[in-house]
Amino acid sequence: MRLLGEEKLLEIEKDHPYYNKIISYVLKEEMKAKHKPQSIQQGEVNKWLQSLLD
DSSP states (O other): OHHHHHHHHHHHHHHSTTHHHHHHHHHHHHHHSOOOOOOOOTTOHHHHHHHHHO
């Protein structure tokens, strides 16, 4: 049921007239940002995988 709700919200968002403009803007700004890549250290893989599943 939760997944159905999330899918419906995504559909509503994509139907918004400014959705594509906003997504494009956010992606361009993030690509311009100078972020250091975050790497996973030894021993953190299990925690990282668990965080993806939560």
